[in-house]
Amino acid sequence: DAGVIQSPRHEVTEMGQEVTLRCKPISGHDYLFWYRQTMMRGLELLIYFNNNVPIDDSGMPEDRFSAKMPNASFSTLKIQPSEPRDSAVYFCASSFWGLGNQPQHFGDGTRLSIL
Amino acid sequence: EDQVTQSPEALRLQEGESSSLNCSYTVSGLRGLFWYRQDPGKGPEFLFTLYSAGEEKEKERLKATLTKKESFLHITAPKPEDSATYLCAVQARLTGGGNKLTFGTGTQLKVEL
Numbered sequence: 001d002a003g004v005i006q007s008p009r010h011e012v013t014e015m016g017q018e019v020t021l022r023c024k025p026i027s028g029h030d031y032l033f034w035y036r037q038t039m040m041r042g043l044e045l046l047i048y049f050n051n052n053v054p055i056d057d058s059g060m061p062e063d064r065f066s067a068k069m070p071n072a073s074f075s076t077l078k079i080q081p082s083e084p085r086d087s088a089v090y091f092c093a094s095s096f097w098g099l100g101n102q103p104q105h106f107g108d109g110t111r112l113s114i115l
Numbered sequence: 116e117d118q119v120t121q122s123p124e125a126l127r128l129q130e131g132e133s134s135s136l137n138c139s140y141t142v143s144g145l146r147g148l149f150w151y152r153q154d155p156g157k158g159p160e161f162l163f164t165l166y167s168a169g170e171e172k173e174k175e176r177l178k179a180t181l182t183k184k185e186s187f188l189h190i191t192a193p194k195p196e197d198s199a200t201y202l203c204a205v206q207a208r209l210t211g212g213g214n215k216l217t218f219g220t221g222t223q224l225k226v227e228l
Contacts, residue, residue: 042218043159043218045217091158093158101146101147101166101206103149106158108158
């Protein structure tokens, strides 16, 4: 079975440019999560969706960050304008509710470098 | 606010040298505690879920245990392929459901020959 698919795997861009990260969750999963991982702060939840609807975006650092989920098989995380402090690894994860304790399955991340 | 603290930050073991990793947590009603393994350049990979104090789960050389305040990941006779970062996360009971996890910063394990 295909896991969570993220693209691109690596992104290097200059400060001020728009960055779009993409995620395809596992088919049948109704939750989708966006995380950011840095050495200093570890894995931080940015936003999560249930059935394509944003449920909690309290982790989104600033208005420069936005996320959408237009359908059950695709989500984007956009940063505009990007800044050097946004450099991190961004992970997408998905899960289904089931009995309520189903584990989240992660993609391999997008390593973002803002110069 | 839910908090997860993992110790030690880094651990170096010789092959066959058993040890334990610690995950201390504070959460407003624990729904589940999760252990993940993360290899360099990869996303976290699910290992275990623990639900209540006293519960234990095993997988090969790994055994996870849970108390009301902490969880331990015991590694018995580790091999070099067990080298990875091990992450602990908690899921709180939320009114109306929800599936939000709070992660610790991980323990980086290195097993040497």
